[in-house]
Amino acid sequence: MSWTKDSLIQAAREAAAGAYAPYSQYHVGAALGFADGSVVTGANVENASYGLTLCAETVAVGKLLSDGLRGQLEAVAVIGGKAGQLGSGAPVSPCGRCRQMLSEVAQLGGTDPTVWCVGEVEVLEILLSALLPHAFGPANLA
Numbered sequence: 001m002s003w004t005k006d007s008l009i010q011a012a013r014e015a016a017a018g019a020y021a022p023y024s025q026y027h028v029g030a031a032l033g034f035a036d037g038s039v040v041t042g043a044n045v046e047n048a049s050y051g052l053t054l055c056a057e058t059v060a061v062g063k064l065l066s067d068g069l070r071g072q073l074e075a076v077a078v079i080g081g082k083a084g085q086l087g088s089g090a091p092v093s094p095c096g097r098c099r100q101m102l103s104e105v106a107q108l109g110g111t112d113p114t115v116w117c118v119g120e121v122e123v124l125e126i127l128l129s130a131l132l133p134h135a136f137g138p139a140n141l142a
Contacts, residue, residue, distance in 0.1 A: 071109020
């Protein structure tokens with residue numbers, strides 16, 4: 001493993017700089033760390049039709065799946081805030097849709113990744129299964 005908690009948080013911070021958030025001005029970055037040492041990042045992408053907005057975690061999952069990466073997700077770091085104020089305030093956690101998207105990737109490899117939700121004073125550390133207990137996934141369709 002070539003990434004660490006700190007480097008994954010930094011990767012999420014750097015990803016947030018690429019956010020397209022002209023409406024909310026709220027930038028979010030996510031970094032996903034895998035057992036092979038790879039890191040995939042994403043930033044939120046807003047749309048004038050708000051329902052079409054993509055969260056940072058969803059962008060990262062789309063990137064990794066389209067690149068053929070499956071399973072072995074070990075950790076996720078998420079950071080958010082107004083431009084220039086990333087990580088200020090309370091820790092940011094993945095929304096419900098993102099929890100489901102991350103769960104699908106984790107289930108493909110049989111992992112339960114640690115999620116680091118970055119805030120100004122603390123970094124909340126929690127397992128994905130605690131964020132999304134009794135998750136629906138590929139096995140439910142068999």
